[in-house]
Amino acid sequence: MEGILGVLIFIADIYAIIKILQSSASGLKKLVWVLIVLLLPVIGLIIWFFAGPGSKGR
Secondary structure, eight states: OHHHHHHHHHHHHHHHHHHHHHSSSOHHHHHHHHHHHHHSHHHHHHHHHHHSTTOTTO
16 A cells, blocks of 8 residues: 555656646746655645645635
């Protein structure tokens, strides 16, 4: 079960990174968001979903 959860988180992180790189944010902001998602895979993904570039809250 842990392996499946790990794979799902990995896939979600890859998706987030792709969306970050496709966003219209500046290069530095993209770099910071990618680092957050890479260094904090679960928490970074949640933060990106709610506050990242292109989020629905803006």
